[in-house]
Amino acid sequence: MAGFFKSSVGRKVAMALSAFFLMFFLIIHLAVNITSLFSADLFNELSHFMGTNPLVQFALQPVLIFGVVFHFVMGFILELQNKKANGVSYARNNGSANSSWMSRNMIYSGLVILAFIVLHFIDFWFPELNVKYIQGDMSGMHNGEYRYFHELVEKFHNPLRVGAYVISFVLLGLHLAHGFTSAFQSMGSTAGRQKTMQQIGKAYSILIPLGFIIIAVYHHLNPHH
Amino acid sequence: MNLTLKIWRQKDSSSKGQMVDYKVTEISEHMSFLEMMDVLNEQLVVKGEEPVAFDHDCREGICGMCSMYINGEAHGPDRGITTCQLHMRMFNDGDTITIEPFRAAAFPVIKDLVVDRSAFDRIQHAGGYISVNTSGNTQDANAIPISKHAADEAMDAATCIGCGACVATCKNSSAMLFVGAKVSQYALLPQGQVEAADRVKNMVAQMDLEGFGNCTNTGACEVECPKGISLDNIARMNRELLKASI
Numbered sequence: 001m002a003g004f005f006k007s008s009v010g011r012k013v014a015m016a017l018s019a020f021f022l023m024f025f026l027i028i029h030l031a032v033n034i035t036s037l038f039s040a041d042l043f044n045e046l047s048h049f050m051g052t053n054p055l056v057q058f059a060l061q062p063v064l065i066f067g068v069v070f071h072f073v074m075g076f077i078l079e080l081q082n083k084k085a086n087g088v089s090y091a092r093n094n095g096s097a098n099s100s101w102m103s104r105n106m107i108y109s110g111l112v113i114l115a116f117i118v119l120h121f122i123d124f125w126f127p128e129l130n131v132k133y134i135q136g137d138m139s140g141m142h143n144g145e146y147r148y149f150h151e152l153v154e155k156f157h158n159p160l161r162v163g164a165y166v167i168s169f170v171l172l173g174l175h176l177a178h179g180f181t182s183a184f185q186s187m188g189s190t191a192g193r194q195k196t197m198q199q200i201g202k203a204y205s206i207l208i209p210l211g212f213i214i215i216a217v218y219h220h221l222n223p224h225h
Numbered sequence: 226m227n228l229t230l231k232i233w234r235q236k237d238s239s240s241k242g243q244m245v246d247y248k249v250t251e252i253s254e255h256m257s258f259l260e261m262m263d264v265l266n267e268q269l270v271v272k273g274e275e276p277v278a279f280d281h282d283c284r285e286g287i288c289g290m291c292s293m294y295i296n297g298e299a300h301g302p303d304r305g306i307t308t309c310q311l312h313m314r315m316f317n318d319g320d321t322i323t324i325e326p327f328r329a330a331a332f333p334v335i336k337d338l339v340v341d342r343s344a345f346d347r348i349q350h351a352g353g354y355i356s357v358n359t360s361g362n363t364q365d366a367n368a369i370p371i372s373k374h375a376a377d378e379a380m381d382a383a384t385c386i387g388c389g390a391c392v393a394t395c396k397n398s399s400a401m402l403f404v405g406a407k408v409s410q411y412a413l414l415p416q417g418q419v420e421a422a423d424r425v426k427n428m429v430a431q432m433d434l435e436g437f438g439n440c441t442n443t444g445a446c447e448v449e450c451p452k453g454i455s456l457d458n459i460a461r462m463n464r465e466l467l468k469a470s471i
Binding site: 085086090187 | 296298325398444
């Protein structure tokens, strides 16, 4: 089995496995965040649970971090191998004649997502780690109430940040538009080539980023709750 | 038709190549692309210049030898054809046509538009066969029951002529459509089962060794393949390797 993951096919399978995990994570992340649109209390409760539950923090979170890092590192390794396999480039290459823009530019949409994750960690994750594990305040409270919803709204005050998030989510959508069905193919399944799964993939790659965009824009436009 | 051709000229594998412009006149729209190249080469010979080297053999669309990258596409802008079956009526009078060799690190240029595709042969040697006892006791293939569906799919995979258009057109220079087809044509049939696990392992290992890239499922290979080999064959190869490795 070790030999399998060293092969080109095996690496693509590993890439697809991490992709499925990350796509599942996106659904959970969106499901939690979307509650902020209609109930600050529910959003606070869920955020506090996710942020303090030992199972989430010390079992699921490390797996998630590994999945994210693996997907990026393997993506770069494969891209470098592919560049090396190319040799001399064509003077004229008509890529749009036979493939989609999304499929040819996964590395670029991926790089934008990587830049977004750095920004997102600086915005939310690092401050959260600081409060919880460096200052040691696990209460999730600030001035007698849960701080999560307030922090979220505060972050989307800056239009530049909202803009950066929206652009990143659009690129995420383009990445998913190819990645969703492609992951099935890498796993050896032809399901991704069938119409129903392609429609599910299309819906997923539009609805997930759109959900995140709506959340960011909504809180920007409604700063005073 | 009068045309301007931009053609990759390279003296030998160790020389640096470059694009060179040529004019050809009075080209009939009924000519095949290779006949147009013949006309150019006749003109070059008359002028005492070196003719453009290009691969060709049957000129019937089945041998897989012709291998040009025309206007940014393997075997040119038409679908389901090799370069010999591409006709000049696909172009317009006054067009500039870019002609390059198939590009991939694993397909080194030998001269001009001729590339070395023997990497495909080595992948085939690694497992693209079945071992049949030919002592005189060989079972009649027609005596083995095979479903129509499996037989058709195996035949579809077996129509791969190994031209290398899939590699040439792939942004990653991946050979997975070729290897997928060669693995599939046996994986679908009872005769291929005995060596199935070793076949897929050895062929994928040889493919990686030759320096072909990784499939990112753009689907370009399937579109440009002269024989319309389906991307499903890559999924089947992945499945076969998973099965053989677990």
